[in-house]
Amino acid sequence: MTRHVPALSRRAVLAYGIGAAGTAALIAGARPVRAQAPVTLVNVSYDPTRELYRAINDAFARHWREKTGQQVTIRTSHGGSGRQARSVIDGLDADVVTLALAGDIDAIAQHSRRLPADWQTRLPNNSSPYTSTIVFIVRKSNPKGVKDWSDLAKPGVGVVTPNPKTSGGARWNYLAAWAYELDRTQKNEEAAKLFVEAIYRNVSVLDTGARGSLTTFAQRNVGDVFISWENEAHLALKEFGEDKFEIVFPSLSILAEPPVAIVDQVVDRRGTRAVAQAYLDFLYTPEAQKIIAQNFYRPNRPEHADRVDLARFPQIRLVTIDGVFGGWSKAQNVHFSDGGVFDQIHRPGAASR
Amino acid sequence: MTALTLPSREWLRPKPSALPGFGLTLGFALSYLALIVLIPLAVLVWRASGLGLSGLWAVATTPRVRAALETSFYLSFAAALVNAVFGLVIAWILTRYRFPGRPLVDAMVDLPFALPTAVAGIALAAIYASNGWVGSIVEALTGLKIAFTPRGIFVALVFIGLPFVVRTVQPVLMDLDREVEEASATLGAGRLQTVLRVILPALVPAILTGFALAFARAVGEYGSVIFIAGNMPFISEIAPLLIIVQLEEFNYAGATAIATVMLSISFLSLLVINLIQSWSRRRFGDV
């Protein structure tokens, strides 16, 4: 027996060696050298855009091959918008970023200088090829009779929304509620604060991201109303069943503009500026605008989208972040920074009901 | 067993051991440890030190941070305690008894190590939610919710901590000399006496190690907890989540500060338990 054991461990070492060599060969084999070098783009995006960009990437690859004959592969990375921005700041080589809010791309510009501060002026519509807004998902036949933001603040209504500290989408949710009360009370900030506080008193689970939060609502059966991106609401109905949930459109909501940008430092070093620029420009073309509407985002140029898709976007009064809150950086500072309004809502006395 | 008859004092430092390889193995172990663990952690502390000691203290004593730290430490302690008891039972039945399916049970113990923490969190939340297999039963019987309350955090921490106790106790138990037990029995000791006076003292270091590791692991746990915790500030919010929150605000100083505080507290508790353990080893000897 004493002789058996060293043999065993030697075999184990050998097995590892073969395994490692095999993988190395596989990796090397996966990158054949070709005459017309294919190009790869990395698109670092936020959570709800997975389905959208899967469709866009296919369409763009076809478009680019027809135009230039070059093969382009787009790799995507998805996650919470803030976390994705931080990864790019810390060195993740994204050719393009397509995030949930301008504030996150501002942060990249400010902290890493990988793109200029005026990035948002480089593409039409504040660099947002599509927009969305905030709506509610309720359980089938709306048992709690939720019609508008004011219903969310009533006692006994269970509200599900992620933590605005970790989720970009949740920040839009919060600001939309704030804007509603501000509008109703003719700009009474104190009333707005109490109103938002009342809504968060009805929240019993603060997930870190929008998708985890929706799973809590849909799969774990927590709460009566889920505050959601409009595009996610439609997708959720598709995924979890239209017989289980309904979408409720509030009387007023916020115009969410998820922006896109080229990361100059990366495209210049990798030599991918032309294709990256074409990729973002492609988002504004009729073909992409149609795909955008199909994936439940509101297109910039609705004339290119199918009428069936557009019928899903009812007219809601939409306010903008610039109009009500004076831009992202100000909203971020007042509401979501350390010790900001959101933290005050959750002071010990307020949290224990 | 001649070495054991030597009084332990004589073993302390000057007496050179007859065995070779001390310099080589210690040297390698230290350099490797420094490269992978110590230097990176030092950078963390160095980044946090930008705040100064008073700054660190200010971060650690924010009501929100303090509440989260208390939640993390209190629940981790409880979970480790439960695991110490049941982990010992499981290690015992695995090494001492034969029953059908034992190899499979043995393999199952390690599952919490192997499963990605996020998967564990998702699975646990599904089971212990109000509409889950266990959650629905518990709620019908007692009216208590498990998932999305601190009880949910406790469940997740118990899950991830289980293997630590079993796997530190098991090898020692397996290697324990039956002859000592036989001697004890021959000398007229009852079974309970033998277990309590002979076997348990020999296991104490391993149990303590397992407890300490389960505790320390639980304090820092993130992936499995966030899915089941509810994450409500002052109620079910854990300290690692606050680090993430700080990072989301690009506040590296704040994040490293909370991390450093957590690191120091768990380092100290580990150190204390390791000291107790080496003390008990010297006291009880190697059996």
Add this chain to the structure above:
Amino acid sequence: MSEISNPTVASALSEPRWVRWSLILIGLAYLSLVVLLPLAAIFTEALRKGVGALHEVFADDATYSAIILTLTVAAITVPLNLVFGVAAAWAIAKFEFPGKSLLITFIDLPFSVSPVVSGLIFVLLFGAQGLFGPWLAANDIKIIFALPGIVLATTFVTLPFIARELIPLMQEQGTAEEEAALTLGASGLRAFITVTLPNIRWALLYGVLLCNARAMGEFGAVAVVSGHIRGLTNTMPLHVEILYNEYNFVGAFAVAALLALLALVTLGAKSLLEWRYGDALAGKGRH
């Protein structure tokens, strides 16, 4: 081992039948509640849409490259930590030196460091804004958001497993047998191979299997340094999260089930082997 003929001594060597079975029942009930149920939940979810749906998941290129990446990371990490574990355990268990408890505590440290922090420290070191960031960028060396970063974070997290498995056992065993071998003229290396290694083989195997399982399952730390690029820097646990977030629950749980299965099969095989040959080994090996 001597035959025990005295009946009272024999009874004092094992527990009464009822104690035995209640211990087994308690242990199994606890394990079922904590480990078996989550495992069952994972497999139930994975098989919800039948076996055909599984094919779709594993035919996906992204899943394939995630599996390859995970195996590569484990193949680099485990041998490194194996060498470290044996060296550290030898130095700690066979020799007395001041600061030993401190050293053990440092080895334990990665357990107690939150996975979030384990990733963060490498970002602080090698990130674009980190200590070596500018130098790495100037020389076009990629560490984080690439394979080296994932390997580093995984090595950090799994560093204690093998060492921690070996240390209590080797301490328990003392140095007598190795000293005897040396007295008989064996070289240090030979004493290690012929005396120490057989004594620690099961613990060593445990350690390697655990380290491997954890290396493949690590989520939190890797999530920070991976960058989550589909098909490029996604490990299996991260791929699980991605699938889950795409509402592809079947796919997510299928990959999770594969991870669990990998762990169960290796660990089960080990248990079986040990079970089959355990008795033969128990007779020899120890004394």
